[in-house]
Amino acid sequence: MSMNRRSLIGAAGLALTAPALQGAQAAETAKPAAKAPPPPPVTKILAQWILSSSYDTLPENVRREGVRSFLNWVGVAIGGSHHETVDVAVSALQPFSGPPQAGLFGRTERFDIMNAAFLNGVSSHIFDFDDTHLKTIIHPAGPVASAILAYAEMKPVSGKDFLDALVVGIEAECRIGNAVYPNHYDAGWHITGTCGPFGAAAAAGKLMGLTEQQMVYALGLAASQPVGLRESFGSMNKSFNPGRAASNGLFAAILASKGYTSSDGMIEAKRGWANTISTKQDWSEITDGLGTRYESALNTYKPFACGIVMHPTIDAAIQIRDEDRVKPEDIKRVDLKVHPLVLELTGKTAPKTGLEGKFSIYHAAAVAFVEGAGGEKQFSDRAVNDPRVVALRQKVVPVITPGIDAAQVDMTVTLNDGRTVHRRIEHAIGSVEKPMSDQQLEAKFADLAAGVLPEAQAKRVIQLCWSLPDLKDAGDVTRAGVQGA
DSSP: OOOOHHHHHHHHHHHHHHHHHHHHHHHHHOOOOOOOOOOOOHHHHHHHHHHHOOGGGSOHHHHHHHHHHHHHHHHHHHHTTTSHHHHHHHHHHGGGOOSOOEEOTTSSOEEOHHHHHHHHHHHHHTTSOSOEETTTTBOOHHHHHHHHHHHHHHSOOOHHHHHHHHHHHHHHHHHHHHHHTTHHHHTTBOHHHHHHHHHHHHHHHHHHTOOHHHHHHHHHHHHTOOOOBGGGTTSTHHHHHHHHHHHHHHHHHHHHHTTOOOOTTTTTSTTSHHHHHOSOOOTHHHHTTTTTSOGGGGEEOOSSSSOGGGHHHHHHHHHHHHHSOOOGGGEEEEEEEEOHHHHHHHBOSSOOSHHHHTTBHHHHHHHHHHHSOOSGGGGSHHHHTOHHHHHHHTTEEEEEOTTOOTTOEEEEEEETTSOEEEEEESSOTTSSSSOOOHHHHHHHHHHHHTTTSOHHHHHHHHHHHHTGGGOSOTTHHHHHHSTTO
């Protein structure tokens, strides 16, 4: 087909002007983007509150939960002290340790406070049996208590001051976690390792008597040390994260105490911590209600030694096993309606080790039916490879279901004779709604300490933990909890 000169020029002109016209039209219709207001001085506000807190200003329920958090943490640290992971870490670090300033729960070795903080943090998390702030899935006590108890052995602090520091440290890390969860966690960060350094730095810095500017520096240095990726789950590396968070936070506070500087806005700045590692930033979660709303009062304690999202399933399985007298060999199929996070975090279908079993909803359901429990023994290499458990986990069918919360499960067990048994768990034992009692925490502690410390020694450590506010020297807890004490 032919085209005359005028038509050709017209077509060319249209081709050349169309993008320009479209651009002009777009410019006319486009509205200027609303400029986000600058963030408040979050780092400074948090530093001011950390330093203003005292034992006397803590509400009674917050003090009580702080003591319960401490007791639970000491118990799991003692229980995990001879896991292969801790043995490896002790062997690796011992040649490089500085002066023997602090002890390790359940062991005889002594390390410099930086390495002691790391090792007790590893020990307290290796069983995945430590406390959990359910709003963020942060394990709060590990990074904080590991750091400040090591420091307390080098420089004695009263139990009241220690408890206050523990609470403000937990508060700092959980509030910062609230500000970025779930986006930060969904990106693959292990939130205990990334927020833990803030808690450890806040608590240690408070015990060191930092000035406000030094506390700002300590929080800034903590911001520079996020650690931990979710890919590590199911390996020794997972417990590295809270251990390293403890030593990183302690490191930050020590440097700040000598005037080592940082930016004053490391949490909230455009290229600071929150904007760099998360697509969500809710500054009010950090600054609102400081001193009146306590995240530490929402801490929970695990009755089962595994990922928290598996607890409802274990709870349901044990109920059906015990109350409906269902035997493993009678089960044809176990249907689970679950939240997406359950399969995302615990979707390992064929775990080979106890650490892998802690992230297998299939194993959790099966072992609960077979052994009627979910303690550390049920997440051992032995349990994971038990033929009865292996056979039953192949009958477990989890399905992501709309309307099911991460803290819930809907379980239907189909028996070989065609009958079905049903349980829906809204809140598992150990949740805020169904908390473990003091007696249950003591029983958990005693079970974890069995075989590590003599029974009388374990009871002594339990009593010291309950008496924390009355202790003249909080370091007495560690000294009472080492082997041979």
